[in-house]
Amino acid sequence: MEKNKTPLSSLPRERLLEYGVQALSNQELLAILLRTGSKKYNVMELSGLVLTTFPSLYELKNASLNELQQISGVGQIKAIELQAMIELGYRIHRSNQPKFGKVITSFDLAQQLIDEMKDFSQEHLLCLYLNTKNEVIYRKTLFVGSVNQSVAHPREIFREAVRCSAARIICSHNHPSGDPTPSENDRAFTRRLKQCGEMMGIEILDHLVIGNAKYVSLREEGFWD
Incomplete structure (x- = not known):
């Protein structure tokens, strides 16, 4: 042998x-x-x-x-x-891929997220992953950080998108101060996400900044133009 x-x-x-x-x-x-x-x-x-x-x-x-x-x-x-x-x-x-509702408008989604995120004392970066019909197939909080600090990297966001075969992504994070006015860091982060999405063929639909009772959609603000 x-x-x-x-x-x-x-x-x-x-x-x-x-x-x-x-x-x-x-x-x-x-x-x-x-x-x-x-x-x-x-x-x-x-x-x-x-x-x-x-x-x-x-x-x-x-x-x-x-x-x-x-x-x-x-x-x-x-x-x-x-x-x-x-x-x-x-x-x-x-089995079918689980779905968590359909995104119709940024406004409707933001109202849900305000209720969910308005009382957080730290910043939370929440990503929603969508199929081509804008149905949410996966959602995950990718980062929880100290107040006014966000260090999440786009690769973490897109790794999850590839894993669940998402066609589109909506990112959202809260401002614990209650003021949803996007900071320059928020804009720079969104710009990086858009660039990565264009390279990977995964569309970034919006980036929502959630405040106490208000929100800002960077798409509605004209940041996508």
């Missing part, structure tokens, strides 16, 4: 790390999920046996616990794990 030979059970994992999950065959994916083989079969052989017993994924999807356990090397635990994996995959397939 060759020394230091990589075990068959780890090969699919290594291939996934090197080439990505889409490069793996059904047998390799199943071997990763099964994790271990049996006394008679290694994990690759066992996954091959499962796929031979159920030649199509459709048949595997509809296999009962009893049918799975008829396969040599698949006991109750592995049968349960396989059914759980199949059901989870089915639920993932049926």
